[in-house]
Amino acid sequence: MTEDLITAGTSHRSSRGVGEADAVVVEGLTKRYGSRAAVDNLSFAIPTGTVAGLIGPNGAGKTTLMAMLLGLVHPTSGAGTVLGEPLGKPAGYLNRVGALIESPAFHPAVSGIDNLRSLAVLGSRSQKNIPDLIELVGLAGRGHDRVGSYSMGMKQRLGIAASLLGDPELIILDEPTNGLDPVGMQDVRRLIGEIANDGRTILVSSHLLSELEQVSDWLIVIDNGGLVHLGTPGSLGAAGEALVLRTADPAHTQMLRTIADSTQLRVQVDGDDVLVMLDGDVDAASLAVEINRRAHTAGIVLSELHYRRADLEARYLNLVSKGETT
Amino acid sequence: MSFLNTFRSEWILLNRKKLWLVLGVVTTLYTVAATALVISTAEPLRQQSEGGLALEALVGAGGATMAVIFSIAFGFLLVLATFISSTGNEFTRGTLRAALTFQSSRVSLMAGKLAARVLVAAIVMAGAFVIGAITAAIVAPAQDIGTDGWFGLDALGDAVEDYLRAIAYVVAFGIIGTTIAVLVRSTPIALGIGLLWFGPIENVIGEGRDWTERWFPGMVIRSIVQPQAADAVATPSALATLGVYAVVCAAVIAIVMSRRDVTA
Numbered sequence: 001m002t003e004d005l006i007t008a009g010t011s012h013r014s015s016r017g018v019g020e021a022d023a024v025v026v027e028g029l030t031k032r033y034g035s036r037a038a039v040d041n042l043s044f045a046i047p048t049g050t051v052a053g054l055i056g057p058n059g060a061g062k063t064t065l066m067a068m069l070l071g072l073v074h075p076t077s078g079a080g081t082v083l084g085e086p087l088g089k090p091a092g093y094l095n096r097v098g099a100l101i102e103s104p105a106f107h108p109a110v111s112g113i114d115n116l117r118s119l120a121v122l123g124s125r126s127q128k129n130i131p132d133l134i135e136l137v138g139l140a141g142r143g144h145d146r147v148g149s150y151s152m153g154m155k156q157r158l159g160i161a162a163s164l165l166g167d168p169e170l171i172i173l174d175e176p177t178n179g180l181d182p183v184g185m186q187d188v189r190r191l192i193g194e195i196a197n198d199g200r201t202i203l204v205s206s207h208l209l210s211e212l213e214q215v216s217d218w219l220i221v222i223d224n225g226g227l228v229h230l231g232t233p234g235s236l237g238a239a240g241e242a243l244v245l246r247t248a249d250p251a252h253t254q255m256l257r258t259i260a261d262s263t264q265l266r267v268q269v270d271g272d273d274v275l276v277m278l279d280g281d282v283d284a285a286s287l288a289v290e291i292n293r294r295a296h297t298a299g300i301v302l303s304e305l306h307y308r309r310a311d312l313e314a315r316y317l318n319l320v321s322k323g324e325t326t
Numbered sequence: 327m328s329f330l331n332t333f334r335s336e337w338i339l340l341n342r343k344k345l346w347l348v349l350g351v352v353t354t355l356y357t358v359a360a361t362a363l364v365i366s367t368a369e370p371l372r373q374q375s376e377g378g379l380a381l382e383a384l385v386g387a388g389g390a391t392m393a394v395i396f397s398i399a400f401g402f403l404l405v406l407a408t409f410i411s412s413t414g415n416e417f418t419r420g421t422l423r424a425a426l427t428f429q430s431s432r433v434s435l436m437a438g439k440l441a442a443r444v445l446v447a448a449i450v451m452a453g454a455f456v457i458g459a460i461t462a463a464i465v466a467p468a469q470d471i472g473t474d475g476w477f478g479l480d481a482l483g484d485a486v487e488d489y490l491r492a493i494a495y496v497v498a499f500g501i502i503g504t505t506i507a508v509l510v511r512s513t514p515i516a517l518g519i520g521l522l523w524f525g526p527i528e529n530v531i532g533e534g535r536d537w538t539e540r541w542f543p544g545m546v547i548r549s550i551v552q553p554q555a556a557d558a559v560a561t562p563s564a565l566a567t568l569g570v571y572a573v574v575c576a577a578v579i580a581i582v583m584s585r586r587d588v589t590a
Contacts, residue, residue, distance in 0.1 A: 071430050072423060073587040090430040099427040105420030110339050122335035123428030124327075162424070 021084055023048045023170050023201035024069065029078035029087075031064050031225075038064040040225035041078070046203060046218065051196045053212030053219045053233075054205040057320050061225040062205040063102055066174050069203075070099050083170055095123055098168035100176055104159030108148030112139060112158050115147055116165060125166025133161040136194075138187060152179035160191060171195060173204040177211055189215050209316040223320040236315055241278040242268075243288055245295075246304035256302075259294045263287060275308075328431040332438025335425075340446050349450050356404075357454045360397030361461040365469055368393075381471065383554050388484030389466070390476040392554075394458030395488045398451070398495070399551040402544070405447070405496060406520050409503030412443060414513030423588050432583040440504055447496040455489055491550050491561075498547045498568050505575040508582050543571055 024046040031039040039061040046052045054062050067073040069082055071090025085092035106115045113130060120127045134143040137157035147155065156176060163171050173192070177185040192215045196202050206212050212219065213233045221229035221236070229236055247256050256274050260267040265287075266277040276291070278284055284307050295302055368379045379396050383389070413436075416422040422435075429435055459476075466473050475481060507516040524544040532538035532545060539545045539557050546567045549558040559567075 067587070067589065070427050072426055073589065074585075094428065094430050097427070101423060101427060102420060105424040107339050107419075107421055109344070110342065114338055114342075118335045118338040119424070119428050121338060122331050122425055124331055125428070165428075 021048065022046060022081075023050070024052075024080070024082055024203065026065075026069075026080035026087070027078060029065070029068065029080055030076045031061075031068060031073060032076045037225045039068065039075075039222075042222065042225070042227055044220055044227060044230050046201060046220075048201050049199050050218045051192065051202045051204065051216050053216030054203055054222065055209055055212055055219060055316065056205075056207065056222040056228075058207050060207075060222045060320070062207075062222065063174055064225075065222070066099070066101055066172050066203070066205065069172060070094070070097070070101060072101070093170075095125070095166070096169045097172065098163035098165060098170070099172040099174075100156075100159040100163045101172065101174045103178065104155040104162075106147040106155065106158060106162075109146060111144045112147055112150065112154075112161075113143040115158070116162055119162055120165050123166060129167070130161075130165070133164050136164070137161045137191065153181065153184040156180060156184070156188070160188070164195065168200070170201045170203070173202065175205055175207070177206065177208075185211065221316065221319055228319045236319075241284070242308045243276040243278065243284060243291065244304060244306050244308050245274040245276065245291065245302060246272050247295075248301040248303040252300045255298060256295060256300055259291060259298060259300070262294070263291065273304075328429055328434040329438045329441075332425075332429060332435050333442050336439045336442035337445070340442055349446070350453065353450050353454050354457055356401060357394065357397065357458045358461045360400060361393050361458040362465045364393045364397045365462055365465045365471070368469065368471075380554070381469070384462075384466065384471050386475045387478065387480035388488065389471065389473065390459040390462050390481060391455055391485040391488040393462045394455055395492055395551050397458065398454060398492055399548060402495070402499060402524065402547070403521060405499045406503045406524060407517055408447075409440075409443065409500045410507045410516045410520050411513050413439075413504045413507035414511070414516050417507070417511040418513060426588055433580045436504065436508070436579055436583055440500060444493075444497055444500055447500070448493055451489065451492045451496065455485065455492070459485070491553070494565065494568070495547055495551045498543070498550070498572070501572050501575045502543060505578050508579050541567065543568070546571075 022045040026045075027043045029039055029042045030037060042061075042065065054065065056062050064073055068075050068087065069080075071087075071094065075087065080087040082090075083093045083096050106112070107118075110118070113134065116130050116133070117127055119125075120130065131143070134140060137160050139154060139157055139161070142150070142154065147158065150158065156179060160173065160176060163173060176192070177188050180188060189211070192202060192204060196215070204212065204215070213236075216233060219229065219231060219233055219236055220227065245256055245260065247253055250272050253269065253272060253274065257267060257269055260274050260276050263276060265282065266279060268275040268277065276287065278287075288305055288307070292302060292305055364379050365384065368381045368384060370381050379393065383392055416425075416439075425435060426432065463473055463476065503516075503520060506520050507513070510516045510519065528538070528542045528544045532542055536557075539549070540559055540563070546559060546564045548555070549564040550561065550568070552558055553561055558564075
């Protein structure tokens, strides 16, 4: 299975036309606390230049995984590389990685700018772009204020600015929208998009799929420490796409079902609705025309015929509620 | 390199006007009050009560700073609590975790932070010595203490020695406080342990037992800053013992920091 997963990552990278090595590779990564596995035999690769969404419910092992990538937590077993350097030697890659792990942590009595200066010095990173970063994350005019006077959202933004110090190649963001209002969440998503445009690799986690599906081009879904899905957001939701049909006369529902069955696709009846599941490579528009034509020929008046986008959240919840790991 | 980076990084956090202002006010108030109290309560050697300073010790070359270092010694709980909370808060606030995403050498990180904090303490101590000496010079005449010998070269030499003793005292409590905080990773628990040990426990166990003066860290540190005390251990022996404790503490910090996961 491990080989399959890595292969999946490689093909995705190829489709993006990125020829460099994977930014992150983990193989059989495990972290146990006593008998409990926080991360259980996890294997995947994140292609360079990808925005990878790490998604899973609370307690799935997202933060532990990220902490292991950053050298904060020692793996119980397994191996991997970050930017080509071995996982166990963070000194070899930390100066090329930016991170916001768990909640943003700053010295409250110190200004936002001085907190960033302190971190930049600590990591031998340039301080030149600190004013630009402060502006980028929307803290212009507040940089010289004490962090203790910041709202949660402002601290989160400062945390993102800290992760961008020194223009890192890989950025790891652990639930960056935590504690933010809807506008703040949207801002952070926009910010991630802007950062990603520079060709950086980003690994961002959330327990909400809706947070990640818009910004990620690669999803890693984990639950109970194990991998449950790896692939593009499309691959997660393809199984849920459908054509929804309804007759004006409910007495014709069974006839409509027969017409739908003739398409050789999976069909479900949900109340008065007949659902034609669009599994595989199906042209939804052509199919809708054909079904409408057949229904008309059979004297059935359709009151509804529409394309239903995959409910990624439902698919995700289905994946994690099964508790299965690949 | 990573040690120097950590030192500079910590200095950026510490070198703030407001912090210096607060430290200046607290140091001034404490030093003036404590020095004046020590001098005004000093008694002749033959009438001296336990814990006080003998009048005779104030006469002569080292008199001006003798009262200062004697009063500083009573502030040990403040020094210990400062080092414990500064390290403990790094764990509880998550700033240590954040720092480790920029610099992976955990031992260098702790060493650099401790060095920067000791530097701040050393500057504060220097200020305390100046303020205390001035206070002593003002208060001494009221106690009929002669200050003729306080302003010569010998006095300067004694002042430097006293200052070095004060630095040793800060470093010792700094390392011990940092070690406790690293071990328990919680400011309130570490404060409880530190204050209990250096307060009642050392004094209760040490009551009437001579060996405790030689081995209990708080008592050994007291021998450094109060060498004139009747039960004080000789300074070379005290420094040697503290050196051993410092090495043990550094080893504990290094092992604990290297092996433990940083999850907070």
